[in-house]
Amino acid sequence: MSTEARKPPAQIALKIRRILGGKAGWNGVAVQFAFAAILGWIGYEIVSNARANLENQHIAAGFGFLRNNAGFDVNQTLISYTGSDTFLRVFVVGLLNTLVVSAVGIVFATVIGFIVALCRLSPNWLLARIGELYVEIIRNLPLLFQILFWYLAVLAALPNPRQSISLFGLSFVSNRGLVVPRPIGESGFEAFLAVLAFGIVASLALRIYARRALFERGQMIRIWPYVLGLLFGLPLITMLVFGPPFSFELPQLKGFNFAGGSRIIPEFVALTLALSTYTAAFIAEIVRAGILSVHSGQMEAGSSLGLSRATTLRLIVVPQAMRVIVPPLTNQYLNLTKNSSLAVAIGYPDLVSVFAGTSLSQTGQAIEIIALTMGVYLLISLLTSAVMSVYGWRVSRSLGA
Amino acid sequence: MKRVTLALTLALAAGLSAQAADAQTLKTIKDRGMLSCGVSQGLPGFSSPDDKGNWTGLDVDLCRAIAGAIFNDATKVKYVPLSAKDRFTALQSGEIDVLSRNTTWTISRDTSLGANFTGVTYYDGQGFMVKKSLKVNSALELNSASVCVQTGTTTEQNLADYFKANNMKYEVIAFGTNDETVKAYEAGRCDVFTTDQSGLYANRLKLANPNDHMVLPEIISKEPLGPMVRHGDDQWFDIVKWTLFALITAEELGVTSKNVDEKAKMENPEMKRVLGSDGNFGEQLGLTKDWVIRIVKAVGNYGEVFDRNVGAGSPLAINRGLNNLWNKGGLQYAPPIR
Numbered sequence: 001m002s003t004e005a006r007k008p009p010a011q012i013a014l015k016i017r018r019i020l021g022g023k024a025g026w027n028g029v030a031v032q033f034a035f036a037a038i039l040g041w042i043g044y045e046i047v048s049n050a051r052a053n054l055e056n057q058h059i060a061a062g063f064g065f066l067r068n069n070a071g072f073d074v075n076q077t078l079i080s081y082t083g084s085d086t087f088l089r090v091f092v093v094g095l096l097n098t099l100v101v102s103a104v105g106i107v108f109a110t111v112i113g114f115i116v117a118l119c120r121l122s123p124n125w126l127l128a129r130i131g132e133l134y135v136e137i138i139r140n141l142p143l144l145f146q147i148l149f150w151y152l153a154v155l156a157a158l159p160n161p162r163q164s165i166s167l168f169g170l171s172f173v174s175n176r177g178l179v180v181p182r183p184i185g186e187s188g189f190e191a192f193l194a195v196l197a198f199g200i201v202a203s204l205a206l207r208i209y210a211r212r213a214l215f216e217r218g219q220m221i222r223i224w225p226y227v228l229g230l231l232f233g234l235p236l237i238t239m240l241v242f243g244p245p246f247s248f249e250l251p252q253l254k255g256f257n258f259a260g261g262s263r264i265i266p267e268f269v270a271l272t273l274a275l276s277t278y279t280a281a282f283i284a285e286i287v288r289a290g291i292l293s294v295h296s297g298q299m300e301a302g303s304s305l306g307l308s309r310a311t312t313l314r315l316i317v318v319p320q321a322m323r324v325i326v327p328p329l330t331n332q333y334l335n336l337t338k339n340s341s342l343a344v345a346i347g348y349p350d351l352v353s354v355f356a357g358t359s360l361s362q363t364g365q366a367i368e369i370i371a372l373t374m375g376v377y378l379l380i381s382l383l384t385s386a387v388m389s390v391y392g393w394r395v396s397r398s399l400g401a
Numbered sequence: 402m403k404r405v406t407l408a409l410t411l412a413l414a415a416g417l418s419a420q421a422a423d424a425q426t427l428k429t430i431k432d433r434g435m436l437s438c439g440v441s442q443g444l445p446g447f448s449s450p451d452d453k454g455n456w457t458g459l460d461v462d463l464c465r466a467i468a469g470a471i472f473n474d475a476t477k478v479k480y481v482p483l484s485a486k487d488r489f490t491a492l493q494s495g496e497i498d499v500l501s502r503n504t505t506w507t508i509s510r511d512t513s514l515g516a517n518f519t520g521v522t523y524y525d526g527q528g529f530m531v532k533k534s535l536k537v538n539s540a541l542e543l544n545s546a547s548v549c550v551q552t553g554t555t556t557e558q559n560l561a562d563y564f565k566a567n568n569m570k571y572e573v574i575a576f577g578t579n580d581e582t583v584k585a586y587e588a589g590r591c592d593v594f595t596t597d598q599s600g601l602y603a604n605r606l607k608l609a610n611p612n613d614h615m616v617l618p619e620i621i622s623k624e625p626l627g628p629m630v631r632h633g634d635d636q637w638f639d640i641v642k643w644t645l646f647a648l649i650t651a652e653e654l655g656v657t658s659k660n661v662d663e664k665a666k667m668e669n670p671e672m673k674r675v676l677g678s679d680g681n682f683g684e685q686l687g688l689t690k691d692w693v694i695r696i697v698k699a700v701g702n703y704g705e706v707f708d709r710n711v712g713a714g715s716p717l718a719i720n721r722g723l724n725n726l727w728n729k730g731g732l733q734y735a736p737p738i739r
Contacts, residue, residue, distance in 0.1 A: 019495075023688075056633070057515035057632045057633060058512070058632055059513065059515035060514075071561055072557040072558050072560075072561050072573070073557075073561050073571075073573045075572050075573050075574055075575075083561035083562075083565060089457050102480040148704075152584070152588060155585070155588040155589065155590055156588055160589050176547060176572075176590075177588055255544055255545040255546070256535075256543075256544075256545050256546040256547065256592050257545045257546070257547060257572065259545065265574075266590065267574070344552070344576075345576075345577060345581060346576075346581070346585075347549075347576040347577075347581070347582075347585060348576045349575065353575065353577070354552075354575075357486050357553055357575075357577065358552045358557060358575060359486075359490065360486055360490075360553070361552075361553030361554075362557075362558070363513070364489050364490075364493075364510070364513055364514040366490045381539040
């Protein structure tokens with residue numbers, strides 16, 4: 001083959017022909033372009049038609065409403081927000097609420113999922129049956145029902161704020177949520193943060209050094225005492241020198257509710273519980289399948305080397321299983337994020353509730369708001385997929401596959 | 402709920418062309434043989450289905466009156482239950498012909514939604530309901546309270562305004578539907594339930610022990626509730642508007658569902674005009690000469706509709722108050738039929 005002799009432009013043209021045209025060659029390319037043009041034209045017609053008709057009917061259009069005052073309040077905001085802020089800020093508030101419940105849900109779902117999977121695979125009869133029962137019950141009930149169950153069951157079980165359950169007089173549990181003391185930065189706060197950051201970086205560096213020593217020179221270095229010192233000892237000494245980094249504002253019952261302190265609202269708890277336990281049932285099955293996909297000889301090889309069952313799992317089986325686990329696990333993460341939009345049923349102020357719900361009916365601009373909301377979910381999902389792909393690629397690479 | 406919104410939005414985007422050009426709502430309804438009427442998902446007194454699936458209520462009776470005027474048959478109505486946040490999209494997309502769903506008339510809704518209010522069926526105002534055990538007697542004592550509210554309503558914004566104006570703090574918990582809001586209030590998630598005062602009385606009936614709860618005296622907003630129609634069909638706008646005026650006029654003249662036939666035979670000139678033996682106002686609307694008789698036979702006059710659904714003859718037992726006729730101390734007033 002003398003492809004080197006060909007000029008580069010011709011190569012590009014050929015490549016296009018091969019990719020787009022397939023066996024049909026240049027005719028195929030023409031068909032592809034015609035098809036794309038028709039699709040584009042249909043899309044343009046839909047948009048311009050809707051726009052013209054909205055104008056005819058004097059329905060407000062465009063994204064100008066994002067700068068208008070929202071005029072309503074939201075009960076969980078990660079950034080400061082009042083009723084006199086704009087719809088754009090409502091959008092950000094809702095988005096952050098969606099992200100936080102998804103992130104926390106994903107962490108819990110993964111942990112619970114792995115634990116349940118290991119239970120199901122355990123040689124202990126009781127543990128295995130409990131794991132099985134969990135999966136079969138949770139994954140066979142509708143999620144919305146589970147969310148409502150957690151919300152109403154949790155609410156019904158909790159007392160009102162005046163009779164709230166006190167945890168050592170510091171935290172209080174009631175049907176208004178969990179109130180905990182809120183840390184307030186003091187004079188030693190910056191020094192404390194700096195030392196803590198140094199401790200974390202130094203520990204990571206130490207770990208990399210230790211791994212290299214193990215792989216290159218076969219030298220085992222025990223690093224955990226140093227890490228302990230860096231992460232806890234050093235900050236402790238700083239606290240003694242510079243004074244306490246923060247003090248706590250204690251919650252106090254005033255009128256109807258607690259004033260002061262930080263509060264975790266019951267809607268958040270119920271939604272996180274429901275989303276993570278539900279998704280965990282699916283993750284458990286994925287993990288189990290992944291682990292079973294690793295040849296049983298690997299487990300036997302591990303025990304013949306004298307490794308315990310736990311160590312064999314951790315060092316030999318799970319890393320190989322990850323290759324099978326990661327792609328379907330990504331799907332579950334995406335499902336969890338999308339399912340978080342069921343929040344509206346229990347009044348958790350997520351993106352769908354405050355933006356595609358309240359803002360939509362305050363402004364009546366359905367097309368813009370729904371398009372924006374769908375775009376955001378798409379973006380979140382694509383980003384999650386991208387991160388998981390990178391992780392999956394790293395897992396495969398480390399196995400030399 | 403999200404799916405409903407999405408479906409409606411897609412219908413809105415794709416189907417607008419058909420709706421905008423075609424301004425013949427009345428003809429469409431006649432061809433279909435049914436009036437499509439947007440109502441609430443269940444608010445006693447205004448629109449709620451009974452155990453047999455029959456819809457009753459003040460808002461429902463307006464739909465029945467319109468159907469009576471068109472078909473001489475009040476049952477030819479298809480009811481479409483809508484949540485607060487889906488209602489405007491359903492109207493814009495042409496899913497319903499008229500929205501009769503305790504909707505507050507505001508300038509922004511009248512100007513930016515591509516729809517018009519046709520009148521006021523019920524003068525309401527926003528109030529608060531609390532448990533009697535809280536020993537609260539005024540809304541001004543609600544500092545730091547948790548408030549349950551239905552999302553997508555003017556209520557939510559009034560609430561923010563009221564607490565801000567009075568320098569009080571509060572926590573808002575907003576739910577998608579009325580039933581979810583009431584359930585959370587009953588479960589103790591919040592101290593206060595707020596909506597239009599008529600709605601408070603209606604929802605109180607749904608609670609396990611209605612007498613443990615009280616409606617606070619303050620009314621914090623004007624909530625004129627009325628039906629809405631799409632822009633672009635003035636004839637249909639007139640029909641819905643004058644159906645309500647016919648109900649009010651009938652009460653003014655003492656025409657009821659029981660005596661309407663006798664009244665039609667009277668020689669009183671105003672009575673003859675209204676009940677169609679003189680002039681052709683009904684035909685000018687696109688209806689028939691006896692349109693008012695049909696309406697009154699279908700549902701009675703405004704007073705009868707009010708009493709049966711929300712007034713003395715109903716479990717809600719709400720006073721006529723602002724909703725009395727203009728000559729009896731209220732605000733209900735209809736331009737003359739002449």
